[in-house]
Amino acid sequence: MIKMSHLSELSRRRFLLGSVAAATGLSLNAQSFAKQAEKSTPHIVIVGSGSAGISIANRLARALPKAKISMVDRKETHFYWPGLTLVATGAWHKSKVLADNGHYLPNNIHWIREMAIEFDPDNKQLITDTGRHVEYDFLVVATGVEYNYRAIEGLDTEAFGQKGLASVYHSPDVAALSWEAIKKFSEKGGDGYFTLPSTPIRCAGAPLKMAFLTLDRLKQNGGFDKANLNFYAATDRLFGLPWFHDFIETRFKENGMDVQYRQELTAVDVDAQIATFETSNGAKVTKSYDLLHVVPPMRAPASVRQSNLAWQEGNMAEGGWLAVDKSTLQHINYPEVFGCGDVNGTPRGKTAATVKMSVPIVVENLLAVISGNQPTADFNGYTSCPLLTQFGAAMLIEFDYQGDLVPTYPFIDPHKESWLAWVMKEQLLKPTYIQMLKGNV
Amino acid sequence: MNELNLTFFMLLGYAQAHWFIVSVFVVGAAILNYLAWVQKGAFFQTELLKLTLRSWTGVALFLFLTIPWMTGSSLALLSYWVDWMLLIVMALGYAFASLFWIYPTLRLYEALKPVDKK
Numbered sequence: 143m144i145k146m147s148h149l150s151e152l153s154r155r156r157f158l159l160g161s162v163a164a165a166t167g168l169s170l171n172a173q174s175f176a177k178q179a180e181k182s183t184p185h186i187v188i189v190g191s192g193s194a195g196i197s198i199a200n201r202l203a204r205a206l207p208k209a210k211i212s213m214v215d216r217k218e219t220h221f222y223w224p225g226l227t228l229v230a231t232g233a234w235h236k237s238k239v240l241a242d243n244g245h246y247l248p249n250n251i252h253w254i255r256e257m258a259i260e261f262d263p264d265n266k267q268l269i270t271d272t273g274r275h276v277e278y279d280f281l282v283v284a285t286g287v288e289y290n291y292r293a294i295e296g297l298d299t300e301a302f303g304q305k306g307l308a309s310v311y312h313s314p315d316v317a318a319l320s321w322e323a324i325k326k327f328s329e330k331g332g333d334g335y336f337t338l339p340s341t342p343i344r345c346a347g348a349p350l351k352m353a354f355l356t357l358d359r360l361k362q363n364g365g366f367d368k369a370n371l372n373f374y375a376a377t378d379r380l381f382g383l384p385w386f387h388d389f390i391e392t393r394f395k396e397n398g399m400d401v402q403y404r405q406e407l408t409a410v411d412v413d414a415q416i417a418t419f420e421t422s423n424g425a426k427v428t429k430s431y432d433l434l435h436v437v438p439p440m441r442a443p444a445s446v447r448q449s450n451l452a453w454q455e456g457n458m459a460e461g462g463w464l465a466v467d468k469s470t471l472q473h474i475n476y477p478e479v480f481g482c483g484d485v486n487g488t489p490r491g492k493t494a495a496t497v498k499m500s501v502p503i504v505v506e507n508l509l510a511v512i513s514g515n516q517p518t519a520d521f522n523g524y525t526s527c528p529l530l531t532q533f534g535a536a537m538l539i540e541f542d543y544q545g546d547l548v549p550t551y552p553f554i555d556p557h558k559e560s561w562l563a564w565v566m567k568e569q570l571l572k573p574t575y576i577q578m579l580k581g582n583v
Numbered sequence: 584m585n586e587l588n589l590t591f592f593m594l595l596g597y598a599q600a601h602w603f604i605v606s607v608f609v610v611g612a613a614i615l616n617y618l619a620w621v622q623k624g625a626f627f628q629t630e631l632l633k634l635t636l637r638s639w640t641g642v643a644l645f646l647f648l649t650i651p652w653m654t655g656s657s658l659a660l661l662s663y664w665v666d667w668m669l670l671i672v673m674a675l676g677y678a679f680a681s682l683f684w685i686y687p688t689l690r691l692y693e694a695l696k697p698v699d700k701k
Binding site: 551558 | 585586588589592593595596597599600651654655656657660661662663665666669670
């Protein structure tokens, strides 16, 4: 929070400039770079029309009206991913998480309704699934993640919603079908399993929220006393920050949930309703289930994973995540390439909150490079998880690369469950997300 | 600045998301106040103001008790001081907004009711 003593040190001019910067969505540095670059006409290609891609498109279109900006993505429908936990637990109808991409893209953008299947950064071009070669001067990779359900042997994604099979991640349709499975389980009880894979995942809080909200539904619908609940994580903890890990584990155990670590879901027999987990020493354990909430392993999309843009070594290489500098979000080998959103091979944060905070960084640094300067903005790794602990209460946890808590509103204690955090998640975050898409937040 | 910017766009976005309700409220308030204004006699009347104040208290109390439920939560889950502050601000704020309908409605009722009931 700004201390009054610091505020008083600001000159009136600087304060007014700051206000203008906030209103235009560009920092003072970004405005300076945009002014330097305003006469240039680079071709900027943005790959991916998710939250990061659209938000960057809007900011760039305002900053560089003479630039040619292209968006490569076939998807017409926009998914509000942060709302899927509420769809999969029956709080929202799926229509609430669907929108039209065209509605949020700036008018002066060239929208190539094709999918990028290959990147050729040495020749500054990409190839789409129709064979088109798209050349660029600058590239923003915002392709998101690939859900690798195929890594789980026997898992048929068409079976979600049936025979106790659920997954919040696949799509809004599957989230809605998952609610059918969870609703039935919450009434009848039985053996319930929640999984967490070993790979980096989008919104790492979502599997926890699904477990918490299913617990609440069990209590509401009468199935709690007949349920045997289990959380099988392939990781060695439930949450990246120790205090919150302890809190969640304790809360799960208080509700009779068995928590196991280093157990990776490797196979599912959908008809027999049997899940196979593999422990870290290679042993296999089979469990019959009445509800199985599947969180798929995730990786970068093949177009990135199989290109020179991916990390070639280190712990991000296996998933083929985009090799960007974690501070500037600029590619480590190709200075004209930037990454934003879930595809980035950075230590933490594959959330919409990370997108919200990193988009201005990417835009400022991209403008710097376009205007012949070095990137100046540093991303601190901000991510946020409104951890829903039950219907009506949540914890607003915001932290950075270091794992330090960085609350936007210092008067809200992240360690406390609050109705305010629930109101923010359920009522205010989607309107804020839309403002982010427009490039305002 | 960051939190102020976020709060502003959060509330702007919320208002835009509920544009129909906001529009009905604003247009309705404008019409009611105009109609109340053009009636004979002073616009502000002591007795009506007292009645409006009582109505405002009732609305605020009603909202205080029901807003958590309306947001999918319950009063029982409010255990943190910021929750109570938010609830008080929301209840008083929405109740204040309701005055723009309540007072002109009472004023119109007073002005238009049959003479034998005055």
